[in-house]
Amino acid sequence: MAKKNLKIIGTPVPKHDAKIRVTGEAVYGHDIKLPGMLYGAILRTEHPHATFTIDVSAAKKLPGVICVITADDVDTNNISYKRDHPILKKEEVNCIRDEIAAVAAETKEIAEKALKLIKVKYKIKKGIYEPLDALKSGAPLINKFSSGKFEHKNIAEKFYYEHGNIEEQRKKSMVVVKRTFTLPRMTHACLGTSNITAHYNKTTGKLLLYSSTQVPFLYQRDMAHALKMNPSDIRIIQPVIGGGFGSKLDMYPFEPICALLSIKTGRPVQILYSRHEEFLASPTRQPMTIEIEAGADKDGNFTFRDVNVIKDNGAYTSWGATTPFVIMQAFSSLYTLPACRFSATAIYTNNVFAGSFRGYGNPQATFALERVIDLLADKLGMDKAQIRIKNANRPGETTGQGLFFETCGHQDCLQTVIKKAGKKRKSENNRYRRGMGYASMIHVGGGAKIYRSDGCGTTIKIDPYGYCTIISGSNEIGQGSETVLAMIAAEELGISLDKIKVINTDTDIKPWDVGVHASRTSFVAGNSLLGAIRILKEKLNLKAGELLQEKSTSFNYEDGFIKTKSKQIALDKVVREMHFTLPNELAIASYFYEPSSQFQDKGFKGNVSGTYAFASQAIEVEVDTYTGNVRVLTVHVAQDVGKVLNPLLLDGQIHGGVLQGVGYALTEELIFKEGYLLNPNFHNYKLLTAADTPDIHFYPVETHDKQGPYGAKGVGEAPLIPTAAAIANAVCDALQIEMLELPITPERVLVALKNKNNK
Amino acid sequence: MEVSFNLNGEKVKCKINPTISLLELLREEMGLTGTKPGCNEGECGACTVLIDGISVNACLYPAINIHGKELVTIEGLVTAEGKLDEVQQAMVKHGAVQCGFCTSGMVMNIKAMQRNLEHAHHVPGENIRVQPDRKNIMKWLEGNLCRCTGYVKIIDAAEEVLNKNKI
Ligand code: FES
Numbered sequence: 001m002a003k004k005n006l007k008i009i010g011t012p013v014p015k016h017d018a019k020i021r022v023t024g025e026a027v028y029g030h031d032i033k034l035p036g037m038l039y040g041a042i043l044r045t046e047h048p049h050a051t052f053t054i055d056v057s058a059a060k061k062l063p064g065v066i067c068v069i070t071a072d073d074v075d076t077n078n079i080s081y082k083r084d085h086p087i088l089k090k091e092e093v094n095c096i097r098d099e100i101a102a103v104a105a106e107t108k109e110i111a112e113k114a115l116k117l118i119k120v121k122y123k124i125k126k127g128i129y130e131p132l133d134a135l136k137s138g139a140p141l142i143n144k145f146s147s148g149k150f151e152h153k154n155i156a157e158k159f160y161y162e163h164g165n166i167e168e169q170r171k172k173s174m175v176v177v178k179r180t181f182t183l184p185r186m187t188h189a190c191l192g193t194s195n196i197t198a199h200y201n202k203t204t205g206k207l208l209l210y211s212s213t214q215v216p217f218l219y220q221r222d223m224a225h226a227l228k229m230n231p232s233d234i235r236i237i238q239p240v241i242g243g244g245f246g247s248k249l250d251m252y253p254f255e256p257i258c259a260l261l262s263i264k265t266g267r268p269v270q271i272l273y274s275r276h277e278e279f280l281a282s283p284t285r286q287p288m289t290i291e292i293e294a295g296a297d298k299d300g301n302f303t304f305r306d307v308n309v310i311k312d313n314g315a316y317t318s319w320g321a322t323t324p325f326v327i328m329q330a331f332s333s334l335y336t337l338p339a340c341r342f343s344a345t346a347i348y349t350n351n352v353f354a355g356s357f358r359g360y361g362n363p364q365a366t367f368a369l370e371r372v373i374d375l376l377a378d379k380l381g382m383d384k385a386q387i388r389i390k391n392a393n394r395p396g397e398t399t400g401q402g403l404f405f406e407t408c409g410h411q412d413c414l415q416t417v418i419k420k421a422g423k424k425r426k427s428e429n430n431r432y433r434r435g436m437g438y439a440s441m442i443h444v445g446g447g448a449k450i451y452r453s454d455g456c457g458t459t460i461k462i463d464p465y466g467y468c469t470i471i472s473g474s475n476e477i478g479q480g481s482e483t484v485l486a487m488i489a490a491e492e493l494g495i496s497l498d499k500i501k502v503i504n505t506d507t508d509i510k511p512w513d514v515g516v517h518a519s520r521t522s523f524v525a526g527n528s529l530l531g532a533i534r535i536l537k538e539k540l541n542l543k544a545g546e547l548l549q550e551k552s553t554s555f556n557y558e559d560g561f562i563k564t565k566s567k568q569i570a571l572d573k574v575v576r577e578m579h580f581t582l583p584n585e586l587a588i589a590s591y592f593y594e595p596s597s598q599f600q601d602k603g604f605k606g607n608v609s610g611t612y613a614f615a616s617q618a619i620e621v622e623v624d625t626y627t628g629n630v631r632v633l634t635v636h637v638a639q640d641v642g643k644v645l646n647p648l649l650l651d652g653q654i655h656g657g658v659l660q661g662v663g664y665a666l667t668e669e670l671i672f673k674e675g676y677l678l679n680p681n682f683h684n685y686k687l688l689t690a691a692d693t694p695d696i697h698f699y700p701v702e703t704h705d706k707q708g709p710y711g712a713k714g715v716g717e718a719p720l721i722p723t724a725a726a727i728a729n730a731v732c733d734a735l736q737i738e739m740l741e742l743p744i745t746p747e748r749v750l751v752a753l754k755n756k757n758n759k
Numbered sequence: 760m761e762v763s764f765n766l767n768g769e770k771v772k773c774k775i776n777p778t779i780s781l782l783e784l785l786r787e788e789m790g791l792t793g794t795k796p797g798c799n800e801g802e803c804g805a806c807t808v809l810i811d812g813i814s815v816n817a818c819l820y821p822a823i824n825i826h827g828k829e830l831v832t833i834e835g836l837v838t839a840e841g842k843l844d845e846v847q848q849a850m851v852k853h854g855a856v857q858c859g860f861c862t863s864g865m866v867m868n869i870k871a872m873q874r875n876l877e878h879a880h881h882v883p884g885e886n887i888r889v890q891p892d893r894k895n896i897m898k899w900l901e902g903n904l905c906r907c908t909g910y911v912k913i914i915d916a917a918e919e920v921l922n923k924n925k926i
């Protein structure tokens with residue numbers, strides 16, 4: 001059991017490694033320079049769909065070019081979880097990202113020049129850019145590695161789920177609303193672009209990768225499969241990462257390409273994306289259309305939801321295709337619901353593919369669901385806050401999908417934001433209109449059992465000087481998990497924070513872990529560390545008891561000492577005695593924590609996470625009816641975090657998440673036309689700036705979940721999930737318009753106003 | 760070509776290829792990797808440095824133009840004894856650093872605002888003294904993108920430092 005009277009947990013400890021990040025000393029992938037290192041560059045197609053021939057002879061002759069590869073030069077397996085993605089494309093390209101050749105050269109400039117010398121002849125083909133077009137009869141096969149296991153060869157993935165009796169609930173409904181929503185491609189736009197440095201040693205046959213993956217052990221296996229190597233011959237070191245947000249959850253072609261260049265040349269090779277390449281070739285949030293029909297009875301109780309999602313899979317499959325795991329959770333289980341039917345289809349097109357992005361489909365689902373709730377309330381003439389409170393989830397509830405809420409702060413979250421936000425302020429004049437919008441969300445808060453294990457390993461040791469080293473399977477991607485681990489060790493062992501080191505960047509050293517996703521790191525790695533500490537303390541207690549001649553084994557660990565009421569001994573002394581006197585033992589312990597969650601059955605039912613997080617937001621906006629411009633004034637956020645582990649880091653997750661949500665709502669969209677990307681730069685893809693930051697008020701709700709470390713739940717994804725939904729509701733409230741798509745650009749607002757006035 | 764300039768308080772001389780940017784000079788030639796490449800096209804501010812006290816995007820600045828100027832980079836802020844600059848301290852304290860990729864640029868731009876406060880009256884062409892209230896800080900930092908923090912803590916840190924000596 002973790003400690004009760006907490007000294008460090010719950011306090012605003014600055015980030016463990018903030019100092020090296022604020023002085024420019026942190027080494028990111030961009031900063032690595034190895035002796036003899038070559039620079040890699042990738043030639044991508046100029047057209048989204050074409051057949052081509054390629055001639056690299058001139059590039060090969062350029063002085064300083066060491067290696068040029070095309071599909072003909074390599075023997076590899078396809079990548080992606082569907083294994084439908086060739087690393088280098090041969091004879092045909094299927095989306096504008098497609099890699100067709102790569103070079104390694106002595107300098108970046110030479111590498112770039114070599115790319116220009118590669119001669120490619122394209123025969124442009126007519127592509128398919130609308131998912132439903134790909135299902136029409138006579139549509140060509142888009143991905144020839146398609147599993148073909150669904151009714152149409154251009155279907156990449158399908159999900160079907162249901163609970164309750166839809167027809168019965170439909171009959172009970174006094175009002176029914178049906179809408180179709182369209183969600184855009186948002187991109188992660190990490191400030192540090194994608195990068196990798198590969199170093200293959202020809203004599204040992206071992207491959208060392210400096211990679212910013214957030215799932216190193218899955219990545220090691222995927223890389224080995226791609227390159228036909230043994231996973232354990234691949235060592236992955238994770239340099240400091242310049243932002244993740246889900247973008248590094250999959251392996252993309254540039255990574256095995258870099259490894260191949262190193263294998264071919266026997267020298268280290270680095271590939272660093274330009275910003276243009278980052279916009280073009282890193283994955284996006286999954287775009288989709290969501291058709292939803294939902295009902296409520298005369299008292300405002302929700303009755304049913306019938307949902308059909310169509311996802312543009314792009315030419316290959318990445319994690320975007322699996323977002324329905326999370327999407328269906330929102331539809332089946334956010335607010336108590338008697339009946340739900342859900343289907344989702346991912347369809348191949350000649351567009352770019354989507355990956356995972358903070359929220360994993362949940363912002364899309366929550367937008368559609370919360371918009372529809374407002375429409376139901378309107379139809380019933382009910383207050384929008386009241387209808388939500390009435391239907392909010394409660395502790396002890398098991399949802400139709402089998403999610404069990406041991407603790408649940410949904411009611412609290414809603415009540416809090418509704419009260420704090422109060423009534424919207426009066427619009428100053430006819431031009432500027434104010435609106436208030438509410439939205440909630442549910443998300444896994446204790447990992448998600450989707451891989452064979454959702455576990456995490458930890459080894460902890462204390463050295464003869466009383467310093468502690470935590471070797472954790474988990475990763476730090478900027479979210480602060482290292483700091484939380486150090487705080488836990490400080491709390492439990494009474495060692496000061498500056499004597500705690502966290503080692504977590506090397507697959508040759510650290511124990512297994514699934515990786516950073518599903519807001520799981522603090523929860524799973526925290527519990528794993530607590531387990532290791534428990535074992536370590538048993539050993540320390542034994543020795544301390546012997547040295548203090550104390551029978552009891554209940555000791556306090558404080559200020560570097562192991563104490564009873566009357567006696568104490570320095571921790572480092574106990575460790576030295578352990579090491580250097582018989583029976584000579586190390587002060588070290590390992591533990592593997594596996595959450596108690598279950599796998600879902602074939603119908604996607606089961607309690608998939610150790611615990612669930614809830615959050616609500618109330619957002620006030622002001623819309624300029626002349627320009628269509630939307631300004632977010634205040635954001636009230638209440639989130640069930642279980643227990644606040646570190647308020648400083650928690651605030652950071654909330655603020656950062658909310659602003660990403662505001663961007664999703666108002667400005668961010670990668671614009672494609674017939675498969676070509678039109679806005680691959682910060683000038684035309686609008687990230688919000690410091691000047692756009694609204695007032696954000698955050699109210700943590702503590703429900704103390706006994707599954708979590710000190711009662712904590714996962715927090716990382718939640719802050720972004722309901723934001724776009726609440727903003728859309730606020731804009732619609734301000735103008736009494738319909739908003740069926742994101743982002744809510746000024747043009748879309750003006751069109752909606754015009755449509756309303758023409759009615 | 761040879762350029763000589765003052766780098767973080769020391770006179771330096773170096774031979775450069777006249778086509779490279781100041782960012783390349785720093786990162787590739789001089790091994791000063793604290794200044795970050797976020798876009799190389801003047802849009803993100805990650806590469807912000809101070810030239811004669813004014814914040815500049817190093818990625819757009821031709822390296823040859825640095826001749827005769829005074830350049831301060833993130834590496835120049837920590838004292839010889841390893842003490843952080845007050846802006847850096849405030850960033851740490853306020854939890855304004857997540858992934859940290861924007862941080863060097865943010866810190867340098869806040870330094871520029873601090874310098875503006877202290878010297879605006881004396882610098883030709885820079886004689887508007889910007890009041891360090893929250894609104895102006897937000898405006899001042901507009902050219903520095905951050906994807907992680909939502910800016911709130913960064914603004915808090917800047918506000919604290921810039922208002923410290925206010926009478
Ligand atoms: S790298 Fe210079 S502004 Fe982005």
Ligand code: FES
Pocket residue numbers: 191242243478855856857858859860861862904905906907908
């Ligand atoms: S801290 Fe990551 S971009 Fe600012």
